[in-house]
Every structure is written in C-alpha cells, then in structure tokens.
Amino acid sequence: MKQTLGLVGKYFLLMKIVFSKPEKTKIFRKQFFTDTEKLVIDSIPIIAVISLFIGAVIVIQTASNIESPLIPKMYVGYMARESLILEFCSTMVALILAGKVGSNIASEIGSMRISEQIDAMEMMGINSANYLILPKIASATIFNPLLMLMSFILGLVGGAMIIMFTGIITMNQYTEGLQYAFQFYYIVYSMVKMAVFSFIITSISAFYGYYSSGGALGVGRSGTKAIVVSSVTILIANLVITQLMLN
C-alpha cells in the first residue's frame, strides 16, 4: 500500500514537470506532429481492421439472438450501434491502444533512460520529461477521440458488409435500426472517455518508461507494467465516467 502511494506520488510529481511550459513552441510543435504520426496515424490500420470485424461479428451475434418474431429486425442495427458507441469504440479500442501505444512509449523512453540519452538532455539543461512526454500526451488526447469516431463508422460499415454478404437482415432494416433513437450525447460521452483513456495510456506508459532501470530486462518490465497498470486504470476510469455521465 505504502509502495503504491509512493508510486502515485511519484507519478503526480512527474506530471507536474511534464506540464510545464515547453522551452520552445517550434520544437514542441515539431515533436507534437511526429508523435501524432507515431501514436495516432500508425494506429489507424489495426483499429480499422479490428473495428470492421467486430462490427460484423456484433451484427451476426445480435441477429442470431433475436429469435422472437415480435422483435423487429431493425433492432440488430440499433444494438450494433449502441454496442459500438457505448463500449467497443472507446473502451475496447483504448485497451488495444494500451497494448500497442503503451508498450511503444514505455520501451522508447525506457531505452533512452538506460542508454543515458535522458541524462544527456538533462545535462544540456533541457526539461526531458516535458520534451519527451508532453507532446505524446497532447497528441493522443486530442486525436484519439477522432480515432474512436473512425472506429465507430468502420464498425457500422463492417456490420453493413456482413449483411450484404449474408443477407441476415435487409439493409433497410439495418439502416432503420442505426437511425432509431439516436442520441448524439453518446458520441460526446464516448469521445470524452477516449480522451481520458488516451491520457491514462500515454502518461502511465511514459511514467514507467521514464523511471526504467536495470538494463534491457528493466525496459521489458516497464513495458509490461505500463500495459497492465494502464489497462486496469482504464477499466476503473470507465466505471467512474459512465457513472458520472450516464447515470
């Protein structure tokens, strides 16, 4: 318990250093776009593939579970939309990103730590935490909600494609379900969740990377801890945000 509290304190102290004013705006901007490419744009293919397939699977599962002739088939579209927007496109995508982006950040910063590159920056008088971590947090927190939107749209497309191939329901029923009782607020809720999750993934992974020690093995351990702690924190945050925004 004492160790956990110590870690939490260390994390907030690091965040205090991270959220200081960048030395030069021009350098921050350059780093921001580099990190956006690495953390967000490079994640598009994996998120796209997973979203297409999950959208298709949700449609098949929902259709196969609606056996009663009294329930209209358009509910397949409705259920697919709600499942995707409420949980899959934010929480599940965030958990996938925690694995992909989190290990990337922890190992990158951890390698820099053990090869003394971070010490070299500090020696030059550069705030290494601010230079290395802030652009990552900023780019992921700003752009990942857009990734969530993309995932939502592709999930729906995946559902439409499986309907086209299998004829499990008609396309009209599907699109009618997609439009039924649509609440824009759910998109806002999902985007807020994704922004918070992105902050959690980047900051926790960077924290473990920044304090890596013990050579290559230490970097490996940091990567694993980053993924585990980020994932658990995402699940807790999911519960809290859902309670706050939907209840």
Place this chain on the structure above:
Amino acid sequence: MIKAINVNKNFGEQHVLKDISIEYKPGICSLIIGASGSGKTVLLKSLVGLHDIDSGEIWYEGTQFDNLPFKEKKHLRKEIGMLFQGSALFDFATVEDNIRFPMDFFTDWSEDQKMDRVNFCLARVNLKNVNKLYPNELSGGMQKRVGIARAIALNPKYLFCDEPNSGLDPQTSILIDQLILEITQEYNITTVINTHDMNSVMEIGDQVGFIYKGNLLWEGNKDNILTSNCKELEEFVFASGMAKKVKQYMNA
C-alpha cells in the same frame, strides 16, 4: 574552476562518496581514476548534478552549484558539455541533428549559422561526410567523436567525460584522448575525465585523483603516479601483466 568540498553521497545504506574534496582547474585534463565500483561515476554525476549529494559543497567559479534552484542549475548546465560512457547520442536524430539539438533549444541562430557550427564541430573532431548518418551507422570511435562534437556545440566552459575510451581499441583511445586534450587547451575548458585506462592517464593526466572505495586516496599527475607510495594506487596502476613487467624493469 570547479571545487568539491567534503562531498558525501549515500545510496541507502551504502556510503559511496566519503568526504571528497578536490579542485579542478581550466586548461588541463583532470582525471578521476579508480577500479570499477569505486565511486568514480557517482562523483562525476554528482559534480554535474545528475546525483544530489547528501552533504558537502560543489562550486563552479563563485557559484555554489549543489544548492542552486532548478532554473538556475539549468542555466549553468548550458555551460557544461558532457561525453557519456556510451556516447548517449539520440537514436531518433542524425549526427547533424544530434549536434544541433542544444542549439535549437538555447540559441536564436539562423539555420545557416547552426549548420556552420555543426560543420565546424564535426571538422574539429575530424569527421567528414557523416552529417546525415544515424548513430547506429557509426563505429564506436565515431560515436565518441560525435559525442564530443555535441558536447562542445555551445562552447562550454566545463567538459565532463565519463570513460571516453571504454570499448575502443588502444589507437582510437589515444586519438580520442588527444582530441579532448587539444580542445581543453584550445578553449581553456575545465575538463574532468573519469577513466580506468592507464594509457589515458599517461597521455593526458595533468591532474589525477585516485578514488578507492569512495575515498580520494591520492592526488598527483602522470609524472609522479608511477612513483607514489600509495599501496592501493600501486596495485591499481600495476594490475596488468604488462604493467608488472614495466615495474620489474624499472626496479631493475
């Protein structure tokens, strides 16, 4: 000039530096020597503020460095260049960008001025046509040279080198030593080098401090190190088979 007064550093129960007092002058190469684990690197990193000391004082000219606030410490660090044991070049940047890195942060120079300085620094360490290469495309000796070029990019007043010859062959080691000596004398830099390489001591050891189990046991230079009466130093200096033969020859 850099001065350490009664510096102590502990890691938990382990007392790593014990009351170290030493002074480093500009224009000469000052060496810290000692066996692995003796506290050399801890002393060097304490001098530059990468380790906080537990007691004692560290002075840079008239400024007490160890108790400076973070911002002022940062300001002073702009006058310090450091060559790390593994060179610590940034993997994500080319040679050119590595050397430009401190310039981008701390100068308002134009692109042309920065490039002129990069090329000057590279020429100073005898490197050509490597601007666009990445660190993993360079040999160990070249990486050290780029490290030196980066360290001198902003005309530092102080230069620290942590085992500059580790992993290098004897001939390349001598070249790196000579380069550090030339730069030190040319720009009147206060240079502190951490090494266990006796060849370096004999080449450039204008001032040598021997650390043994966290204590500064002996101070002198390359001329009197072979004739010291310090038993621990003698064991360290004449540890290799070749050195033992030299000693037998000297005694004879």
